Amino acid sequence: MALYKYNGEWLQERRSGLIGVILNSVARSGQGFRVGRRGRRFPRNFLKPRFFRWLLFLLAVFFLLVFATFCLNLLSNGNEEENNLLLSQEVHDEISGSYAALTPPKSKRRKQHFPCEVKLAAAVDNILEPKNYMNFTQFSLEYLEREVNPLHANSLESRFGGYQTLAEREKSFFARNQTIHCGFVKGLPGLSSTGFELSENDKAYMNTCRIAVSSCIFGSSDFLRRPTSRLISEFSKQNVCFVMFVDEQTLSKLSSEGHTPDDKGYVGLWKIVVVRNLPYLDMRKTGKVPKFLSHRLFPSSRYSIWIDSKMRLNADPMLIIEFFMWRMRAEYAISNHYDRHCVWEEVLQNKRLNKYNHTAIDDQFKFYQSDGLRKFDPSDPNTPLPSYVPEGSFIIRAHTPMSNLFSCLWFNEVDRFTSRDQLSFAYTYLKLRRMNPDKPFHLNMFKDCQRRTLAKLFRHRTVPSFPPP
Numbered sequence: 279m280a281l282y283k284y285n286g287e288w289l290q291e292r293r294s295g296l297i298g299v300i301l302n303s304v305a306r307s308g309q310g311f312r313v314g315r316r317g318r319r320f321p322r323n324f325l326k327p328r329f330f331r332w333l334l335f336l337l338a339v340f341f342l343l344v345f346a347t348f349c350l351n352l353l354s355n356g357n358e359e360e361n362n363l364l365l366s367q368e369v370h371d372e373i374s375g376s377y378a379a380l381t382p383p384k385s386k387r388r389k390q391h392f393p394c395e396v397k398l399a400a401a402v403d404n405i406l407e408p409k410n411y412m413n414f415t416q417f418s419l420e421y422l423e424r425e426v427n428p429l430h431a432n433s434l435e436s437r438f439g440g441y442q443t444l445a446e447r448e449k450s451f452f453a454r455n456q457t458i459h460c461g462f463v464k465g466l467p468g469l470s471s472t473g474f475e476l477s478e479n480d481k482a483y484m485n486t487c488r489i490a491v492s493s494c495i496f497g498s499s500d501f502l503r504r505p506t507s508r509l510i511s512e513f514s515k516q517n518v519c520f521v522m523f524v525d526e527q528t529l530s531k532l533s534s535e536g537h538t539p540d541d542k543g544y545v546g547l548w549k550i551v552v553v554r555n556l557p558y559l560d561m562r563k564t565g566k567v568p569k570f571l572s573h574r575l576f577p578s579s580r581y582s583i584w585i586d587s588k589m590r591l592n593a594d595p596m597l598i599i600e601f602f603m604w605r606m607r608a609e610y611a612i613s614n615h616y617d618r619h620c621v622w623e624e625v626l627q628n629k630r631l632n633k634y635n636h637t638a639i640d641d642q643f644k645f646y647q648s649d650g651l652r653k654f655d656p657s658d659p660n661t662p663l664p665s666y667v668p669e670g671s672f673i674i675r676a677h678t679p680m681s682n683l684f685s686c687l688w689f690n691e692v693d694r695f696t697s698r699d700q701l702s703f704a705y706t707y708l709k710l711r712r713m714n715p716d717k718p719f720h721l722n723m724f725k726d727c728q729r730r731t732l733a734k735l736f737r738h739r740t741v742p743s744f745p746p747p
Contacts, residue, residue: 391616394727398597402511405600412580414609414678415717420457421574421686424464436465438472438557438567439693447690453683453714460686461571461693473557474567480543480551484575487519490582491595492575494523494568496553497561498531500739504546505591515547518595519576522548522587523568525556563697570689570699572675573682586671589733598732602674608722609681611674613729614665615700620654621646624667624700634696642695646705650712654704662711663723666704672729680719684710 399405425440440463442450450458465472476484484490495502505520522545524532529552532538532545539550558564568575572582581599585591602611618624625643629636654666675681687710691702710719 389617391730392727393730394725396593396601396728396731398593398601402513402594402596405596405604408604411604411607412676412678414676414720415453415680415714417453417679418455419679419682419686421460422457422463425466436469436472437463438474439463439690442690442694447694450690451687451710451713453680453710453717453719458683458686459690460574461567461689462574471555473555474564475554476551483549484519484521484551485578487521487576487579488581489517489595489599490519490521490572490576490579491585491591492519492521492523492568492572492582493548493585493587494553494565495528495532495587496523496525496556496564498528498739499561500587501535501736502532502537502545502548503587503590503736504548507547509592509594510547511594511596514595519579520547520549521551523551523553525553560697563692566689566692566697566699569670569673570685570692573677573685576677579677581674581676583675584673585733588736588738589671590736591733593732598674602722602724603676606722608720609676609678610684610720611722611724613669613672613724613726614663615667615669616726618667619656619665621651621666621701621704622653624698628698628701634698638696639698639701642701645695646702649705649709651705651708663704663707663721665723667700668703668723669726669729670699670703671735672733680717684719684721 422440425436439461440459442459446459450456462474463472491505502522507515529539529550532550537545539545543550556564557567569584572579572584576582581603583595583598602608615624618627621643625639628634628639655661675685684706688699688702688706691706692699695702707719707721
């Protein structure tokens with residue numbers, strides 16, 4: 279309690295709370311009356327020992343609260359990790375029965391992945407397609423236009439992928455002159471179209487393309503990300519087709535965001551091609567049509583690059599083709615996954631994150647195991663690929679017979695099973711290789727960090743849900 283002077287009389291000043299206790303203790307000291315009389319000199323008395331004791335007490339209480347909060351969070355995270363471990367074990371037991379126990383779950387903190395150097399040529403003027411580059415395995419590949427299978431000739435439902443029997447599927451893996459299912463199977467007369475309808479003008483334009491860069495957005499699942507124009511040469515701008523496939527819903531959404539196509543149908547470098555009557559309810563599966571079947575959409579093209587709509591192209595297409603195709607003597611190039619390399623791991627991750635119906639994933643995985651799929655063994659010197667799980671958001675390919683066959687086979691697996699194409703990549707590649715030992719398929723699986731150099735990665739606008747089983 280301090281004193282202050284009012285009308286010539288000394289009065290007591292009442293203070294409550296912690297501040298009052300501190301100030302009253304100071305007031306009771308030898309300088310207390312001076313504090314009451316001369317408020318301007320009050321700060322000098324903060325150097326008293328009793329004040330520091332109170333200050334230390336407050337700091338101790340504060341740090342105790344912070345420490346208690348940290349301990350509670352640590353305990354909560356520990357319980358969550360234990361629950362995740364139990365969940366992973368249950369999923370693992372579902373798909374592999376007697377398989378050994380899983381490796382303990384990794385930390386929930388996301389790993390950081392960075393781009394690395396890709397030694398592209400300095401300029402488009404400095405590159406030239408090597409002589410005899412297209413001298414790969416040669417055979418004639420035709421595509422089924424209309425379903426002729428008598429078991430389904432009278433079916434009331436037309437399917438974009440057709441009705442491929444298991445016997446036809448088995449024969450299609452041979453690299454030889456043949457006609458195979460590869461999407462775009464027409465419905466029977468009188469039945470509705472199987473989907474993925476394009477205007478005649480767009481078909482005519484795409485038929486002129488010799489080199490194509492393509493992407494797609496269906497169901498307004500992404501923003502429109504234009505290639506970085508300053509990194510694209512004038513040669514590529516004039517000679518490479520940049521095609522973005524969209525449905526009508528996405529076109530309306532993009533237009534409302536200011537990405538309205540001009541009179542020729544362009545938004546920046548992208549030529550907007552509208553797809554009507556989508557062939558699948560699953561937007562992910564519909565997206566596999568332009569992803570895998572570029573040789574069918576661009577029938578005159580020699581090369582194509584697929585880039586997922588969550589990415590922005592940051593390199594010249596011709597320089598990419600020169601490095602990953604010509605310099606590596608490859609006819610197909612795709613990057614390995616940044617984190618997982620075994621299909622077993624990919625199955626678990628897809629189920630853990632509910633990427634697709636669990637029963638459908640199990641059926642597909644069991645089928646592949648029964649047909650010879652084995653675990654990835656990085657210590658085996660005969661392992662044909664550095665990873666059995668790709669990062670399929672960026673694909674470079676030459677339209678050779680073997681490359682086209684692999685694309686059709688991979689698409690047929692997605693059409694038959696789930697839209698999770700990372701589950702079917704290794705099986706398709708290994709089976710094609712096993713059934714054609716004297717006909718090599720030159721696939722270049724490059725590092726994921728190189729993919730990150732070629733294109734900037736963003737998040738999807740929305741994540742499409744998978745259809746019911």
